[in-house]
Amino acid sequence: xxxxxxxxxxxxxxxxxxxxxxxxxxxxxxxxxxxxxxxxxxxxxxxxxxxxxxxxxxxxxxxxxxxxxxxxxxxxxxxxxxxxxxxxxxxxxxxxxxxxxxxxxxxxxxxxxxxxxxxxxxxxxxxxxxxxxxxxxxxxxxxxxxxxxxxxxxxxxxxxxxxxxxxxxxxxxxxxxxxxxxxxxxxxxxxxxxxxxxxxxxxxxxxxxxxxxxxxxxxxxxxxxxxxxxxxxxxxxxxxxxxxxxxxxxxxxxxxxxxxxxxxxxxxxxxxxxxxxxxxxxxxxxxxxxxxxxxxxxxxxxxxxxxxxxxxxxx
Numbered sequence: 277x278x279x280x281x282x283x284x285x286x287x288x289x290x291x292x293x294x295x296x297x298x299x300x301x302x303x304x305x306x307x308x309x310x311x312x313x314x315x316x317x318x319x320x321x322x323x324x325x326x327x328x329x330x331x332x333x334x335x336x337x338x339x340x341x342x343x344x345x346x347x348x349x350x351x352x353x354x355x356x357x358x359x360x361x362x363x364x365x366x367x368x369x370x371x372x373x374x375x376x377x378x379x380x381x382x383x384x385x386x387x388x389x390x391x392x393x394x395x396x397x398x399x400x401x402x403x404x405x406x407x408x409x410x411x412x413x414x415x416x417x418x419x420x421x422x423x424x425x426x427x428x429x430x431x432x433x434x435x436x437x438x439x440x441x442x443x444x445x446x447x448x449x450x451x452x453x454x455x456x457x458x459x460x461x462x463x464x465x466x467x468x469x470x471x472x473x474x475x476x477x478x479x480x481x482x483x484x485x486x487x488x489x490x491x492x493x494x495x496x497x498x499x500x501x502x503x504x505x506x507x508x509x510x511x512x513x514x515x516x517x518x519x520x521x522x523x524x525x526x527x528x529x530x531x532x533x534x535x536x537x538x539x540x541x542x543x544x545x546x547x548x549x550x551x552x553x554x555x556x557x558x559x560x561x562x563x564x565x566x567x568x569x570x571x572x573x574x575x576x577x578x579x580x581x582x583x584x585x586x587x588x589x590x591x
Contacts, residue, residue, distance in 0.1 A: 323509075412473070454503055461511040470513060519540060
């Protein structure tokens with residue numbers, strides 16, 4: 277646990293934490309009982325309280341409309357930065373200097389993503405920081421972490437100790453785990469740099485079957501994606517989601533070499549900052565293609581999956 281503890285004092289470049297703990301509301305007249313209610317609902321930061329709508333705050337047992345208005349006012353006073361209001365482009369540029377960068381292990385893949393994976397978005401670096409992994413398909417294997425750690429000359433036991441894993445069994449449990457990990461991010465300030473959900477859609481496809489439940493499924497999925505977006509911005513962590521693909525019945529009617537489409541529809545597409553499509557190439561080659569990104573052009577990169585993780589491929 278020593279490796280993890282040394283990151284608990286992480287601070288941003290300007291010497292301040294990226295967020296303000298919800299306990300700060302005590303100095304603005306909010307009682308400890310109400311603050312604990314907010315924490316129980318997964319709201320552990322001032323910014324988190326600002327991000328929540330009044331309607332959702334009223335759903336928290338024990339919070340009346342008067343208390344919610346008081347919490348909203350206190351949160352606005354406690355938040356020193358204008359993160360939830362207007363800022364100049366120069367201030368946003370300075371703000372984004374705090375975004376953490378995580379390498380994939382492949383220079384070609386990193387270049388495709390503009391250098392590295394970025395926090396503040398949906399885009400492993402358990403060797404130098406801690407990460408959380410929500411496993412919805414039962415595919416997490418600790419032995420793979422050991423081989424990756426060996427590649428980078430890092431003690432495998434330290435790498436494994438810096439990763440926390442939870443197995444989700446249904447979509448509601450998945451949401452509960454996301455709420456739980458958000459509270460852990462707030463408790464262990466600056467320790468975590470990456471949240472992986474593998475995969476985001478699998479349990480939704482099991483819980484909601486047929487077109488009759490499609491609208492409800494998409495609504496629940498949208499709520500989960502909104503929560504993940506807020507977590508990425510709130511705690512300055514990269515959120516990496518894997519998705520599934522399905523065969524496109526109309527794909528064979530067109531001149532498309534790979535007639536598959538991602539599951540989740542437009543809701544998942546719009547929620548993701550950067551979307552990367554992965555496919556098999558020739559031999560050991562894999563191909564990553566950027567489909568959508570706010571700051572990177574559509575492009576492709578080749579990589580390989582080696583015993584030590586993602587690596588460059590040479591022809």
